Amino acid sequence: MQQQHKEAVYQIIHDAIRSNKTTTKVIRQQLRKILDPLSVKEEDREPLLDCWLQVMEKEKEKKKKPKRKIEKISPKSKKSKNAKKEYEDKIMSCLQEKYDLEKAVTIWNDMLxxxxxPSKETYxxxxxxxxxxxxTKEIRDKAIAFWNDMVTNHGVQPDAQAYGDMIGILWSDDEFKEAIDLWDEMVSRDIMGSRDGYCYMISLLGRHKWFDEAEGLWEELxxxxxxxRLQVFExxxxxxxxxxxxxxxxxxAITFWTKNWPARVPHAGKALPLMIGIYxxxxxxxxARQLWEEMDRIGMKHTRQSYNYMILYxxxxxxxxKVKQxxxxxxxxxFKPDVNTQYLKYLSEIQQTV
Incomplete structure (x- = not known):
């Protein structure tokens, strides 16, 4: 076969490969179309066909992708389908076993x-x-940083309990405005506050003398x-x-007290001696005397303040x-007595008779 015939055939081969025309029928049609004008004899065409097919087979082999080698995957590998669940289960176990934060942080860092x-639940x-x-302040600062990253960078929407916990952290640092903003955000999302969230907000509002707002949340609770919790009432x-x-x-204060004790808060705890002072x-x-007797009735020890108030009474x-007793x-x-001007006039007489 002449050199020009070979070049023509190879050109057809490459064109066919690019166009994916690989059937024998198509190949023969292409050969006839190209070789007829070149006056190639019929007996010379069969070797050309064989040549064409051989080249096509080689090209197909080149295109075949090698089979992926099956690797043994480590449980900690990011390729493992079970790795995420394994990590998250370990973090859950830290939550269930003594709240081991240090161990959980190590697992978290390995996971990242x-x-x-991580899933929303794991966050x-x-x-x-x-x-x-x-x-400690150090852990609270880390908690706030984690919260901001979780919400801002990863789009995790907190639930009621998470909002309550975050407000508790802000309560510990007396971050009044931030706590109010967070509570308002929670309400705007139609999330009903958790018990802890209500308790922290009531205490925080009371601390800053927002008594009407504190009582409003108290009633809402x-x-x-x-x-x-009793501590919130106290x-x-x-x-x-x-x-x-x-x-x-x-x-x-007296209106709030009479509305809630003893109907809602039968065991008033440390609030009893404080209310003696208010009365x-x-x-x-x-x-005041009735609350003093209530402390005696329930076996509650009197405080320095309640002693001073009742000595005055x-x-x-x-x-x-009774004063001497x-x-x-x-x-x-x-306990030491208050140097209260209201009962200084009784002090010398008391000291002489004791």
Whole structure:
């Protein structure tokens, strides 16, 4: 076969490969179309056909992709289908076993290093671990940084419990404005606050003397079928007590107290001696005496403040025997009397008779 015939055939081969025309029928048609004008004899065409087919087979072999080698995948490899679940299960175990934050952070970093994006649930579990360990400023700062990254960079939408935990962290650092903004954000998303979230916000509002707002959330808490922690009630009475010389605040405190004790809060705890002080400041001596007797009835030890208030009460009522009794009890417990101008006039007489 002449050289020009070979070149023509090879050109047809490459054109056919590019156009994927690889059937024998098509090949013969192409040969006839090209070779007829070249006066190639019929007996010379069969070798050309064979040549063409051989070249086509070689090209097909080149195009075949090699089979992927099956590798044994390590459990920690990002290629493993089970790796994500394994990591997340380990973080969950840290949550269930003594809130081991340090161990969880190590697992978390390994997970990210392997290129595995945690699920929303795992993000929230990690934040819970930060919250449960947030007794130091260092951990609280890390918790806030984690929260911001979780919400801003990864689009995780917190649930009610996560909002409550975050407000608790802000409460610890007295981040008043930030806590209010976060609560408003939660409400705007139609998420009902958790019990802890309500408790933290009520305490924070009371701390900053936003008594109306605090009482509003208090009522909302009960409306939503939840009950406050005793410490929240004690804190709110404490904040009222700090403003007891303001007659308007005293009235609000007494109204709040009578509405909730004992109907809603039968065991008032540390709030009892504080309310004795509020009643005494309001010159409601009978109310103060009843709370003193309630402390005796439930076996609650009197505080330094309650002793001082009741010494004043019995002194005002001329019951010096009771005054001397309480004076002895107070000193026996290591308490010192207040140098209160309201009962300085009784002090010398008490000291002489004890």
């Amino acid at each position: 290093r392997d290129g595995i994006e 929230l579990n990690m934040f819970t671990l930060y919250y449960e360990n947030s007794d 009960f409306k939503n079928g939840m009950e406050p 804190n709110l009475i404490l904040y009222y007590y700090s403003e007891r010389r303001n007659a308007f605040i005293r009235d609000k 005494m400041e309001d010159e409601d001596y009978e109310g 019995f002194a005002e009522h001329g019951d010096l025997e 309480l004076w002895k009890e107070m000193h026996a417990r290591g």
